[in-house]
Amino acid sequence: MKVRVSTLLWLAAMASGGMLPTAPAHAGAFDDDQARKTVINLRDQFNSFQATATQRIEQNSRTTLDLQNQLEGLRQEVARLRGQNEVLQNTVATLQKQQKDYYADLDTRLKNREPQQGSVEDRQGTSAPGEKPEYDAALKHFQAGDFKSAGNSFSSFIKKYPQSPYLPLAQYWLGNSLYAQRDYKGSTWVLHKMIDANPTHPKVPDAMIAVANNQIESGQKAAARKTLEQVVAKYPGTEGARAANSRLKTLQ
DSSP states (O other), X not given: OOOOHXXXXXHXXXXXXXXXOOHHHHHHHHHHHHHHHHHHHHHHHHHHHHHHHHHHHXXXXXXXXXXXXHHHHHHHHHHHHHHHHHHHHHHHHHHHHHHHHHHHHHHHHHHHHSXXXXXXXXXXXXXXXXXXXHHHHHHHHHHTTOHHHHHHHHHHHHHHOTTOTTHHHHHHHHHHHHHHTTOHHHHHHHHHHHHHHOTTOTTHHHHHHHHHHHHHHTTOHHHHHHHHHHHHHHSXXXXXXXXXXXXHHHOO
Protein backbone atom coordinates (compact mmCIF):
# COMPACT_ATOMS: atom_id res chain seq x y z
CA MET A 1 0.00 0.00 0.00
CA LYS A 2 1.27 3.41 -0.89
CA VAL A 3 1.50 6.30 1.60
CA ARG A 4 0.92 9.84 0.52
CA VAL A 5 3.89 12.20 0.53
CA SER A 6 1.93 14.91 2.24
CA THR A 7 1.09 12.59 5.13
CA LEU A 8 4.69 11.58 5.61
CA LEU A 9 5.82 15.16 5.56
CA TRP A 10 3.25 16.02 8.26
CA LEU A 11 4.37 13.25 10.51
CA ALA A 12 7.98 14.27 10.08
CA ALA A 13 7.17 17.80 11.00
CA MET A 14 5.29 16.76 14.06
CA ALA A 15 8.13 14.60 15.18
CA SER A 16 10.71 17.27 14.65
CA GLY A 17 8.61 19.77 16.54
CA GLY A 18 8.17 17.48 19.50
CA MET A 19 4.48 17.24 19.04
CA LEU A 20 4.38 13.48 18.95
CA PRO A 21 5.61 11.39 21.96
CA THR A 22 8.09 8.75 21.21
CA ALA A 23 7.32 5.06 22.00
CA PRO A 24 10.33 4.47 24.33
CA ALA A 25 9.20 7.28 26.66
CA HIS A 26 5.83 5.70 27.19
CA ALA A 27 7.35 2.26 27.76
CA GLY A 28 9.80 3.55 30.48
CA ALA A 29 7.04 5.23 32.47
CA PHE A 30 4.98 2.08 32.45
CA ASP A 31 7.90 -0.11 33.54
CA ASP A 32 8.83 2.08 36.58
CA ASP A 33 5.30 2.13 37.92
CA GLN A 34 4.91 -1.58 37.49
CA ALA A 35 8.26 -2.19 39.21
CA ARG A 36 7.27 0.01 42.13
CA LYS A 37 4.04 -1.88 42.51
CA THR A 38 5.91 -5.16 42.33
CA VAL A 39 8.43 -4.05 44.95
CA ILE A 40 5.68 -2.76 47.20
CA ASN A 41 3.78 -5.99 46.76
CA LEU A 42 6.86 -8.10 47.52
CA ARG A 43 7.66 -5.95 50.55
CA ASP A 44 4.13 -6.34 51.85
CA GLN A 45 4.33 -10.09 51.28
CA PHE A 46 7.68 -10.23 53.06
CA ASN A 47 6.41 -8.16 55.95
CA SER A 48 3.35 -10.37 56.20
CA PHE A 49 5.50 -13.52 56.03
CA GLN A 50 7.89 -12.08 58.59
CA ALA A 51 5.05 -11.19 60.94
CA THR A 52 3.54 -14.64 60.49
CA ALA A 53 6.92 -16.31 61.04
CA THR A 54 7.53 -14.19 64.13
CA GLN A 55 4.12 -15.14 65.50
CA ARG A 56 4.79 -18.79 64.82
CA ILE A 57 8.23 -18.59 66.42
CA GLU A 58 6.79 -16.88 69.47
CA GLN A 59 3.96 -19.41 69.58
CA ASN A 60 6.45 -22.29 69.28
CA SER A 61 8.61 -20.72 72.00
CA ARG A 62 5.62 -20.45 74.30
CA THR A 63 4.66 -24.03 73.47
CA THR A 64 8.23 -25.21 74.12
CA LEU A 65 8.32 -23.29 77.40
CA ASP A 66 4.98 -24.78 78.42
CA LEU A 67 6.24 -28.26 77.59
CA GLN A 68 9.42 -27.63 79.60
CA ASN A 69 7.35 -26.42 82.55
CA GLN A 70 5.11 -29.46 82.27
CA LEU A 71 8.16 -31.73 82.07
CA GLU A 72 9.68 -30.10 85.14
CA GLY A 73 6.35 -30.46 86.93
CA LEU A 74 6.25 -34.13 86.00
CA ARG A 75 9.81 -34.59 87.25
CA GLN A 76 8.92 -32.97 90.55
CA GLU A 77 5.79 -35.14 90.81
CA VAL A 78 7.83 -38.28 90.12
CA ALA A 79 10.35 -37.24 92.78
CA ARG A 80 7.51 -36.61 95.24
CA LEU A 81 5.92 -39.97 94.48
CA ARG A 82 9.28 -41.70 94.88
CA GLY A 83 9.70 -40.04 98.24
CA GLN A 84 6.23 -41.14 99.30
CA ASN A 85 6.99 -44.65 98.06
CA GLU A 86 10.17 -44.80 100.16
CA VAL A 87 8.27 -43.54 103.20
CA LEU A 88 5.57 -46.16 102.64
CA GLN A 89 8.17 -48.91 102.19
CA ASN A 90 9.89 -47.88 105.42
CA THR A 91 6.54 -47.74 107.19
CA VAL A 92 5.58 -51.19 105.93
CA ALA A 93 8.98 -52.58 106.95
CA THR A 94 8.63 -51.04 110.41
CA LEU A 95 5.11 -52.41 110.81
CA GLN A 96 6.21 -55.86 109.66
CA LYS A 97 9.07 -55.85 112.17
CA GLN A 98 6.78 -54.65 114.95
CA GLN A 99 4.27 -57.35 114.05
CA LYS A 100 7.01 -59.99 113.99
CA ASP A 101 8.38 -58.82 117.34
CA TYR A 102 4.87 -58.72 118.80
CA TYR A 103 4.09 -62.29 117.81
CA ALA A 104 7.53 -63.47 118.95
CA ASP A 105 6.97 -61.82 122.32
CA LEU A 106 3.45 -63.22 122.48
CA ASP A 107 4.74 -66.68 121.67
CA THR A 108 7.39 -66.36 124.39
CA ARG A 109 4.78 -65.20 126.90
CA LEU A 110 2.48 -68.06 126.03
CA LYS A 111 5.31 -70.56 126.31
CA ASN A 112 6.27 -69.13 129.68
CA ARG A 113 2.72 -69.73 130.85
CA GLU A 114 2.65 -73.31 129.64
CA PRO A 115 4.22 -76.31 131.39
CA GLN A 116 7.56 -77.17 129.85
CA GLN A 117 8.62 -80.71 129.06
CA GLY A 118 12.34 -81.29 129.38
CA SER A 119 15.24 -83.19 130.83
CA VAL A 120 16.74 -82.35 134.22
CA GLU A 121 19.87 -84.29 135.13
CA ASP A 122 18.99 -86.89 132.50
CA ARG A 123 15.48 -87.15 133.91
CA GLN A 124 12.40 -86.26 131.91
CA GLY A 125 9.83 -84.09 133.61
CA THR A 126 7.31 -81.31 133.23
CA SER A 127 8.03 -77.98 134.86
CA ALA A 128 5.56 -75.20 135.51
CA PRO A 129 6.18 -71.68 134.21
CA GLY A 130 8.75 -69.84 136.30
CA GLU A 131 10.30 -72.94 137.86
CA LYS A 132 13.62 -72.88 136.05
CA PRO A 133 14.19 -69.11 136.42
CA GLU A 134 13.56 -69.39 140.19
CA TYR A 135 15.81 -72.43 140.48
CA ASP A 136 18.57 -70.70 138.50
CA ALA A 137 18.28 -67.57 140.65
CA ALA A 138 18.67 -69.63 143.84
CA LEU A 139 21.67 -71.47 142.39
CA LYS A 140 23.33 -68.15 141.52
CA HIS A 141 23.10 -67.13 145.17
CA PHE A 142 24.89 -70.34 146.15
CA GLN A 143 27.58 -69.91 143.47
CA ALA A 144 28.14 -66.35 144.67
CA GLY A 145 28.73 -67.58 148.23
CA ASP A 146 25.51 -66.04 149.57
CA PHE A 147 24.47 -69.27 151.31
CA LYS A 148 21.75 -67.70 153.44
CA SER A 149 19.93 -66.25 150.43
CA ALA A 150 20.51 -69.51 148.57
CA GLY A 151 19.03 -71.53 151.44
CA ASN A 152 15.98 -69.28 151.68
CA SER A 153 15.45 -69.39 147.89
CA PHE A 154 15.77 -73.18 147.66
CA SER A 155 13.48 -73.67 150.65
CA SER A 156 10.87 -71.42 149.07
CA PHE A 157 11.25 -73.26 145.77
CA ILE A 158 10.66 -76.66 147.41
CA LYS A 159 7.47 -75.44 149.07
CA LYS A 160 6.21 -73.78 145.92
CA TYR A 161 6.97 -76.62 143.47
CA PRO A 162 6.69 -79.94 145.34
CA GLN A 163 6.24 -81.88 142.05
CA SER A 164 8.99 -80.13 140.13
CA PRO A 165 11.62 -82.16 138.25
CA TYR A 166 14.09 -79.71 139.83
CA LEU A 167 13.01 -80.76 143.33
CA PRO A 168 15.87 -83.28 143.99
CA LEU A 169 18.44 -80.72 142.88
CA ALA A 170 16.84 -78.01 144.99
CA GLN A 171 16.99 -80.32 148.01
CA TYR A 172 20.61 -81.17 147.30
CA TRP A 173 21.66 -77.52 147.10
CA LEU A 174 19.55 -76.61 150.10
CA GLY A 175 21.42 -79.29 152.08
CA ASN A 176 24.75 -77.83 150.96
CA SER A 177 23.58 -74.27 151.79
CA LEU A 178 22.69 -75.39 155.33
CA TYR A 179 26.03 -77.19 155.67
CA ALA A 180 27.81 -73.94 154.69
CA GLN A 181 25.85 -72.20 157.48
CA ARG A 182 26.90 -74.96 159.94
CA ASP A 183 23.35 -76.25 160.26
CA TYR A 184 24.54 -79.87 160.02
CA LYS A 185 21.37 -81.39 161.45
CA GLY A 186 19.09 -79.51 159.09
CA SER A 187 21.38 -80.28 156.15
CA THR A 188 21.40 -84.02 156.95
CA TRP A 189 17.62 -84.09 157.26
CA VAL A 190 17.09 -82.42 153.85
CA LEU A 191 19.70 -84.62 152.13
CA HIS A 192 18.24 -87.84 153.54
CA LYS A 193 14.82 -86.77 152.34
CA MET A 194 16.23 -86.23 148.86
CA ILE A 195 18.06 -89.61 148.87
CA ASP A 196 15.08 -91.58 150.12
CA ALA A 197 12.70 -90.10 147.54
CA ASN A 198 15.10 -90.40 144.63
CA PRO A 199 17.44 -93.39 145.20
CA THR A 200 18.52 -93.58 141.55
CA HIS A 201 19.06 -89.87 141.01
CA PRO A 202 22.56 -89.01 139.64
CA LYS A 203 23.15 -86.63 142.58
CA VAL A 204 22.58 -89.28 145.28
CA PRO A 205 26.29 -90.23 145.65
CA ASP A 206 27.19 -86.56 146.12
CA ALA A 207 24.31 -86.14 148.55
CA MET A 208 25.57 -89.10 150.60
CA ILE A 209 29.08 -87.62 150.72
CA ALA A 210 27.51 -84.34 151.90
CA VAL A 211 25.74 -86.31 154.65
CA ALA A 212 29.10 -87.85 155.62
CA ASN A 213 30.60 -84.36 155.86
CA ASN A 214 27.75 -83.32 158.18
CA GLN A 215 28.46 -86.38 160.33
CA ILE A 216 32.18 -85.60 160.44
CA GLU A 217 31.53 -82.00 161.46
CA SER A 218 29.11 -83.25 164.14
CA GLY A 219 31.77 -85.64 165.54
CA GLN A 220 30.09 -88.77 164.18
CA LYS A 221 33.12 -90.25 162.42
CA ALA A 222 31.93 -93.86 162.62
CA ALA A 223 28.63 -92.92 160.99
CA ALA A 224 30.49 -90.90 158.39
CA ARG A 225 32.79 -93.85 157.58
CA LYS A 226 29.77 -96.09 157.16
CA THR A 227 28.07 -93.60 154.86
CA LEU A 228 31.18 -93.28 152.69
CA GLU A 229 31.57 -97.04 152.47
CA GLN A 230 27.99 -97.31 151.29
CA VAL A 231 28.76 -94.87 148.48
CA VAL A 232 31.74 -96.97 147.35
CA ALA A 233 29.70 -100.18 147.53
CA LYS A 234 26.54 -98.92 145.84
CA TYR A 235 28.10 -96.83 143.10
CA PRO A 236 31.36 -98.54 142.07
CA GLY A 237 33.33 -96.91 139.29
CA THR A 238 31.51 -93.59 139.58
CA GLU A 239 33.00 -90.21 140.36
CA GLY A 240 31.10 -90.29 143.64
CA ALA A 241 32.70 -93.60 144.61
CA ARG A 242 36.17 -92.25 143.88
CA ALA A 243 35.46 -89.13 145.93
CA ALA A 244 34.15 -91.26 148.82
CA ASN A 245 37.26 -93.44 148.67
CA SER A 246 39.51 -90.40 148.88
CA ARG A 247 37.51 -89.06 151.82
CA LEU A 248 37.84 -92.43 153.62
CA LYS A 249 41.61 -92.27 153.33
CA THR A 250 41.72 -88.94 155.08
CA LEU A 251 39.22 -89.93 157.75
CA GLN A 252 41.00 -90.92 160.98
